[in-house]
Amino acid sequence: MSDRWAIAATPDGGAELAPLGPDGLPAGGVRREPSLVEAVRGRPGVARWVWRSTAAVYPRLLAAGVRVDRCYDIEDAETLLLGHEGRHGEPRSAAAALARLRHAPVPPDPPQRAAEPGSQSSLFEPQPVHVPLDDLAAVYADQQRRHDATAHPDRMRLLTATESAGMLVAAEMTAAGLPWRADVHRAVLGELLGERYAGGEPRRLAELADEISAAFGRRVRPDLPADVVRAFAQAGVKVSSTRRWEIESIDHPAVKPLIEYKRLYRIHTAHGWSWLQDWVRDGRLRTEYLPGGTVSGRWVTNGAGALQIPKVIRRAVVADPGWRLVVADADQLEPRVLAAISRDPGLMEVAGRDADLYQSISDRAFASDREQAKLAVLGAVYGQTSGDGLRNLAVLRRRFPRAVAYVDDAARAGEEGRLVRTWLGRTCPPAATAGDQDGEGVPQEDQPSGPAGAPGEFVPGYASTNARARGRFTRNFVVQGSAADWALVMLAALRRACAGLAAELVFFQHDEVIVHCPAEEAPAVTAAIREAADLAGRVTFGDTPVRFPFTTAVVECYADAK
DNA sequence: GAAGACGGCGCC
DNA sequence: AAAGGGCGCCGTCTTC
Numbered sequence A: 001m002s003d004r005w006a007i008a009a010t011p012d013g014g015a016e017l018a019p020l021g022p023d024g025l026p027a028g029g030v031r032r033e034p035s036l037v038e039a040v041r042g043r044p045g046v047a048r049w050v051w052r053s054t055a056a057v058y059p060r061l062l063a064a065g066v067r068v069d070r071c072y073d074i075e076d077a078e079t080l081l082l083g084h085e086g087r088h089g090e091p092r093s094a095a096a097a098l099a100r101l102r103h104a105p106v107p108p109d110p111p112q113r114a115a116e117p118g119s120q121s122s123l124f125e126p127q128p129v130h131v132p133l134d135d136l137a138a139v140y141a142d143q144q145r146r147h148d149a150t151a152h153p154d155r156m157r158l159l160t161a162t163e164s165a166g167m168l169v170a171a172e173m174t175a176a177g178l179p180w181r182a183d184v185h186r187a188v189l190g191e192l193l194g195e196r197y198a199g200g201e202p203r204r205l206a207e208l209a210d211e212i213s214a215a216f217g218r219r220v221r222p223d224l225p226a227d228v229v230r231a232f233a234q235a236g237v238k239v240s241s242t243r244r245w246e247i248e249s250i251d252h253p254a255v256k257p258l259i260e261y262k263r264l265y266r267i268h269t270a271h272g273w274s275w276l277q278d279w280v281r282d283g284r285l286r287t288e289y290l291p292g293g294t295v296s297g298r299w300v301t302n303g304a305g306a307l308q309i310p311k312v313i314r315r316a317v318v319a320d321p322g323w324r325l326v327v328a329d330a331d332q333l334e335p336r337v338l339a340a341i342s343r344d345p346g347l348m349e350v351a352g353r354d355a356d357l358y359q360s361i362s363d364r365a366f367a368s369d370r371e372q373a374k375l376a377v378l379g380a381v382y383g384q385t386s387g388d389g390l391r392n393l394a395v396l397r398r399r400f401p402r403a404v405a406y407v408d409d410a411a412r413a414g415e416e417g418r419l420v421r422t423w424l425g426r427t428c429p430p431a432a433t434a435g436d437q438d439g440e441g442v443p444q445e446d447q448p449s450g451p452a453g454a455p456g457e458f459v460p461g462y463a464s465t466n467a468r469a470r471g472r473f474t475r476n477f478v479v480q481g482s483a484a485d486w487a488l489v490m491l492a493a494l495r496r497a498c499a500g501l502a503a504e505l506v507f508f509q510h511d512e513v514i515v516h517c518p519a520e521e522a523p524a525v526t527a528a529i530r531e532a533a534d535l536a537g538r539v540t541f542g543d544t545p546v547r548f549p550f551t552t553a554v555v556e557c558y559a560d561a562k
Numbered sequence B: 001g002a003a004g005a006c007g008g009c010g011c012c
Numbered sequence C: 001a002a003a004g005g006g007c008g009c010c011g012t013c014t015t016c
Helices: A036-041 A054-063 A074-084 A094-102 A133-148 A153-176 A182-193 A203-216 A225-234 A255-271 A273-279 A311-316 A333-342 A345-351 A357-365 A370-382 A388-399 A401-415 A462-498 A519-541
Strands: A004-009 A015-019 A031-033 A048-051 A071-073 A288-290 A300-302 A323-330 A504-508 A512-518 A550-555
Touching (some): A004 A036, A004 A054, A004 A133, A015 A036, A015 A133, A031 A036, A036 A054, A048 A054, A048 A133, A054 A071, A054 A153, A071 A074, A074 A133, A094 A133, A133 A153, A153 A288, A153 A504, A182 A203, A182 A255, A182 A311, A203 A255, A323 A519, A333 A345, A333 A370, A333 A401, A333 A462, A333 A519, A357 A370, A357 A388, A370 A388, A370 A462, A388 A401, A401 A462, A462 A504, A462 A512, A462 A519, A512 A519, A519 A550
Parallel strands (some): A004 A048, A048 A071
Antiparallel strands (some): A004 A015, A015 A031
16 A cells, blocks of 8 residues: 555545555545545555645544544645745645646635634534645645755655644644533632622622722722723822733732732633633533644644633643643753754753753853843843843853854844744744735845835834844744744654553643543653653754753642642 | 724733 | 743724
8 A cells, every 4th residue: 555645525525535656646546435534444554644634634534533643734734835935925725726836816715713612613614625636636746846945855844744743633632622620610710709799790809899999099990901090190100001010019009909800800801700611511621723823833722712721720620530641841942942953062062951951051151040041041032122131141142152143143134034944944924014015025035125124114213123023023933933843743753652542632832731641651651751852852953962851740630730 | 783903911 | 120022812992
């Protein structure tokens, strides 16, 4: 049996499929079968399924109990390849890719829609435009050639293959759901917010609002920033906003209850009773994971705000009876990634140990002040512009010149309007936002774009402010995005390691993963996570001494992991 | 009444 | 001590 097969779902639930030859085109005749699910189930020897879109095909297979080892997601690869080619805005559907290949009019992409609570999500929507299998294969074969034209074809192939694996992980996590105890969640809400008055207002919020009003000497609505700013002004305190960092140093009796109100109000509105009603069913939090949903390659979720769950609410994440949660958190991922991509000798040396990286850096350069070292590193990665961070950055630059030069170069590229890429080749979108001047982007040749910033009307200070913001973005992009590259490779390896176990991946959040498994599998899962991290370091970044340790915990409740 | 901007804050 | 990067989602306010 050929190791790669292409498959296309037909509108009646059937499939067209064919084995692919070395050129990526069908090597035998195209078969038509009445059931997509049975077509895949009956061919366990296929090493990689090439299909239009994982989100469109795989949930149906999972619902029927069919898993696949590997896939190649044509529309995801199209997105990555277009980005690398500096053509971010162009339609990415298979139909569009085919039209470009045929020099035909290119159809726009169908609009995305947000998840609605309780719906089965976009994953079960009907196919948009049916692309016949021969045409799909033609697009695939052309994509293989386009990989060869990139700066690092081997890395680009790894990127598309790995993000395809990520699509499988995402569909499986979406189908599995995160174990969620609604009764525990309700108990936490009761403790924090008190019982609800008629109309849904929690007692504790009402009490805090009263305290705040009493402190100001008049009725104040703490959920209205404008009202709070006015109240402070009447009390003789000028504030430009009611953000916590701005008001917390003010000496006024309203500050303490106000900050507490904001904390609890947030929990009530974003992760309270109605959230529970909307997103938790049958003991699982239901959301949809979207790999590569951000420009840097980080994932997003569609629905439930599942990557922003407050720590206090994590008490509701509890393993099934007899099962455990293996919670694993990569230690100081971003500076380790910076060491690997910059190949800075000093930083690689400290990142070559499992010990706390910020502590190691502070021992070398910051008189053992870990917090200062951490702020300096984050300042370098985020583009800090003022304060202590700048002085610390100078220290960092002296000790780790290549690492700092790497992010400085990325920042300069951004300020000059050039493209930057992650280690594996994910490319940041050009500065000009969709639809204005310069629209069609800048192909490979990284041309300097004259005076930095936007063409068009010139407002003194405006262009340079934009250029600096752009520099901070590209500076961060190369590190955050390369960390996302690594995380994707790690996830793919971990998924493979869990294939023979009952264990399943149930959560992934940038540098943290949760596996739900029978208690007796927990040691094997823990070992698999460490092996996946090591493997990902080697596969992603090649031959470097940099290590990627995880902090792992085997717990029954997520909140006990930290 | 729907859509979008904005302030604010949770997570990494 | 100062207010950098990436997101999603909420409620309010504004606009059409």
